[in-house]
Amino acid sequence: MDMDGFLVAFAVSFGVIFVAELGDKSQLMALTFATRFKAIPVLIGITIATSVTHLVSVAVGVGLGASLPTGWISLVAAVAFIGFGAWTLRGDSLTDDEERKAKRAGGSAVVAASVAFFLAELGDKTMLATITLATQYNWFGVWLGSTLGMVAADAMAIVVGRKLGQRLPERVISIGAALMFFVFGAWLFVEAVPEVWGPDAWSDAAALIDDRVAGWAAVLLGVLGVGITVWLRGRAHRARGERRLEVVRTPGSPAWWARLLLLVAALLGFGAPLLVALGVLEPIAVLARPGVAVVGAGLLLLGFAVVAIATLQLGTVWRRSATEAGAAVAGGTEPGPAAAAAARRPVLATGGLHSRVRNPALTGLIVGCAGMLFISPTLLGVLAGVLILVAVQIQARAVYEPGLGSALGAEYDAYRSRTGRFLPRLRGGEEPGAEHDPDRSRTH
Structure with a gap:
């Protein structure tokens, strides 16, 4: 492996993805998850989803071609986020046995965060940026740098989310998290419609x-x-x-x-x-x-x-x-x-x-x-x-x-x-x- 090429690819990819992620919906989503789950399981889920997504991005950039049906995937993600919002707004009640299990395990948070971030990132600008970087730089450096850059940006959001969780009442947090999930779902839906039904889909709908x-x-x-x-x-x-x-x-x-x-x-x-x-x-x-x-x-x-x-x-x-x-x-x-x-x-x-x-x-x-x-x-x-x-x-x-x-x-x-x-x-x-x-x- 060319070490100089790897370091250049890592540094460029880390910087580009970290900056691109600031203020992105994925960072806001990380903050929302952090108000509902413990920070470590959420961060693990983000890392898993980002690693897989950016590995796919690198593969596409290296030679597979951009052929993923990202529009339909975004529609599925939009429905998933609306479901997350309804679930959060409804709230959960645990039996004594379920509460004991919840204290021992954080697997549900890992799975929820992994699936949500994986669906959200397919077709997102960070994925497209990673594909572009992979066509120009060392693939392994691009994959590692882009993954760590996104995780670092989302970890910042998790820290903010945990601080909010210590200062706001639980019900206020639940309602806020549900609203943010609804916003993410609407955001993804708005982005997906032109990809699925054409760039003029929204203007055609407005004309009706x-x-x-x-x-x-x-x-x-x-x-x-x-x-x-x-x-x-x-x-x-x-x-x-x-x-x-x-x-x-x-x-x-x-x-x-x-x-x-x-x-x-x-x-x-x-x-x-x-x-x-x-x-x-x-x-x-x-x-x-x-x-x-x-x-x-x-x-x-x-x-x-x-x-x-x-x-x-x-x-x-x-x-x-x-x-x-x-x-x-x-x-x-x-x-x-x-x-x-x-x-x-x-x-x-x-x-x-x-x-x-x-x-x-x-x-x-x-x-x-x-x-x-x-x-x-x-x-x-x-x-x-x-x-x-x-x-x-x-x-x-x-x-x-x-x-x-x-x-x-x-x-x-x-x-x-x-x-x-x-x-x-x-x-x-x-x-x-x-x-x-x-x-x-x-x-x-």
Whole structure:
């Protein structure tokens, strides 16, 4: 082996790949994995994947020719990353035996990181750079230098990820990691489409999204989201049984106004894009763009996903409480009147999305409605959005929170002090102004 040629190839390849990797999606992915798994297994997985990928790159560069179907591989990787995001967002629960095994082994992290990085790097710019270097320099020096250069850059990201893991709450890390996995999946998908269907694929797709198509998309996605939400809400409420808030719904009451405004907002929110789809109403020209419509679709799906998750979590809490109440009655631990009162008492959901936000379903509703507006932007849609915001504020401030405060007392006060109304609270303690509210002890 020519030692001078090897050293030159190693130095050039290490420097080129290290610099190319800075800020690349693979480095961001390494940071994400480091927030979920231990650093050493992740680094081992990265090393395995990089070694194999860059060996393939060197072989291609030396003589096989660039014939790998990288576009389809990127599509597979995009689906895999979206799956990783859903898995991370859902979270895992371990049995005692599984927890003991997890403490003894890091194999799952190695496999997950190896597969993810292998799929991500096939067709990436670092692979293409390695192929190019292998056509000019010593193959072994290129392989070793490019592998170590990428591992070094990703190791920097792992150090950053571990530091974040020591300072941020576990649930915040899980949500952040899931979002980053979703971003990686979308990133890979955007890159893969031109490779699979041609360089003009995105422009051809954008040309198909005119105002009428966007209007129909808004209506159909909105109906789908609302339909699934209503179905899940019905299931959850059946599990609730007699546990209901004592809410006044007479005309002119806060609950009455909230329901009326939501109904009017729904009519306007669905009516506006339907009129656009039928060619009766023109959208707001400055916002009627394919890119804005795609962002809106993402927001709509995200918002209704939050509503669905929050509803499912409420249903789980209600079913568990009903089971516990039934066991208490069957075991005779509670007398008849006490059991009846306990069966009607509202139950506070404090886990999952509710661990940080008191009204996550209302937050999801706002995000989903904003997405629907972006898909087909109209002045009627803007008015619907304003009505939604007003209705949600009334529902949270004048219906849900006073009712739960009256029913649960100190338990709800403690929960209220550590959570945000619609968004997670950045700092602990009471809400601004809560300690000065003279009616707080009466209504809450």
